[in-house]
Amino acid sequence: MWAQQGTTPGTPKLRHTCEQGDGVGPYGWEFHDGLSFGRQHIQDGALRLTTEFVKRPGGQHGGDWSWRVTVEPQDSGTSALPLVSLFFYVVTDGKEVLLPEVGAKGQLKFISGHTSELGDFRFTLLPPTSPGDTAPKYGSYNVFW
Structure with missing residues (x-):
């Protein structure tokens, strides 16, 4: 989710x-195989969001997934990226417990x-990156039971 x-x-x-009908677009997959990789672009006003995923085969359950979200301004008159919030949520189908691990500075690791x-599994969040001299912010987290 984003705002x-x-x-x-x-x-x-x-x-x-x-x-x-919600004013987003154009959007769609640039390429994918439906199973192990893909890249899609979403145009939302002056923002261009790109989501990419790749699956690395292996293990007893099919492998590991990596996912990246990139947000870029599309207004040719500015290079400044507006303030964008990205929301990720992690859930399980059953009553299993998810445990957050928080770093020394409060960032969700x-x-x-x-x-x-x-x-056993682990969902790892890498530090955000940002071009130029802008500093991305780490998010907070909430646990809902």
Whole structure:
């Protein structure tokens, strides 16, 4: 999910999906094989979001997944990236417990868990990066039971 802040008065519009009638577009897959890799672009006003995923085969449960989200301004008159919030949520199908691991400065480093289907697993969050002299901010987290 994402929201661009400060572009319009009032509460920012939180986007969860791309729908033809909600003003997002164009959007779609640039390439993918439906199984192990893909890249899609989403145009949302002056923002271009790119999501990429790749699956590395192996292990007892099919392999590891990597995912990256990139946000770039598309307004040719500015190189400044507006304030954009990205939201990630991690859930399991059952009553399994997910445990957040928080770093020394309060940033969320990873989420670990266990399911009967996967066994032990870890969802790792790498530090955000940003071009130029802008500094990306680490997010906070909430746990809902």
